[in-house]
Amino acid sequence: MMRFISGVITTLVVFAALAFVAVWFGLVPATADVPPPALEKWAAHQSLDATISREAPQPPYPVTSSDAAIVAGAKLYLQNCAACHGTAVGDPTNMAKGFYIRPPQFVKHGVDDDPEGETYWKIEHGIRFTAMPAYKGNLTEEQIWQITYFMKNLPDHLPPDAQAEWHKPVPG
Ligand code: HEC
Known part of the structure; x- marks a missing residue:
């Protein structure tokens, strides 16, 4: 039994030492111009999905959808999101292409197929290890719901004023 335990401890120490050496000598990729390795992608997606299914708000939601909410969401989208996620017109920005x-x-x-609670969660908390920011504290809960309802109705069910915002070029 003692030999088994010391074998497990030795293996863990060797793994920890190898991980330390890889980080210390810059063997872990540190640049943004290569595609993410498959293991990193799997771990990030699995962890995100599990967190969202535990934490995303469930219906009934505290703010309901309406034409006015969707139009307000469209305006907020143009100011806060379009630089990275684009609009109906034009090419992605250099910033969006470089992340x-x-x-x-x-x-x-x-993301019109996603439940509103999931989109709300992503805007509120952001997505770790990516450029997706957390808007909690910078936008109100109501504003985040407005953007969520705008996104739920993209692209075919937008009221005319929201459709007009969606067809404006990315600001700046
Ligand atoms: C600085 C760049 C940046 C800004 C600004 C930004 N995002 Fe993102 N967003 C990202 C990145 C990068 C991802 C991809 C994350 C991933 O793949 O896990 C993402 C992912 C998302 C997703 C998940 C998409 C999917 O297919 O599941 C949603 C929804 C989203 N963003 C909404 C928004 C909204 C709404 C705003 C504005 C309030 C916003 N984002 C602002 C960079 C940004």
């Missing part, structure tokens, strides 16, 4: 984890361009990959 290590590329921000999805919602004109091509919408």
Whole structure:
């Protein structure tokens, strides 16, 4: 039994030492211009999915959707999100094209299939180890719901004023 335990401890120490050497000598990729390794991608997605299924708000939501909320969300989207996620017009910005984890361009990959609570969670908390910021504290809870409802209705169910915002070029 003692030999088994000391074998386990030795293995753990060797792994920890190898990990330390890899970090110390810069063998772990540190640049943003290579695609993420498969193991890193799997671990990040698994951990994100598990956290969201535990923490995302469930219906009934505290703010309800309406045309006015979606239009307010569209304006907030243009100011806060379009630089990374784009609008219906124009190419992705250089910033969006240069991130290590590329921000999805919602004109091509919408999130209208996701439950509103999941999108709300992502905007409120951000996504660790990516460029996706946490907006908690900088936008109110109501504003985050407004953006969430704008995204839920992209691209086919937007009221006309929100559709007009979505077709403006990315500011700046
Ligand atoms: C500085 C760049 C940046 C800004 C600004 C930004 N995001 Fe993101 N966002 C990202 C990146 C990068 C990802 C991809 C993360 C990943 O793949 O895990 C992402 C992912 C997302 C996702 C998940 C997409 C999916 O397919 O599951 C949503 C939803 C989202 N962002 C919404 C927003 C909203 C709404 C705003 C504005 C309030 C915003 N983002 C602002 C960079 C940004």
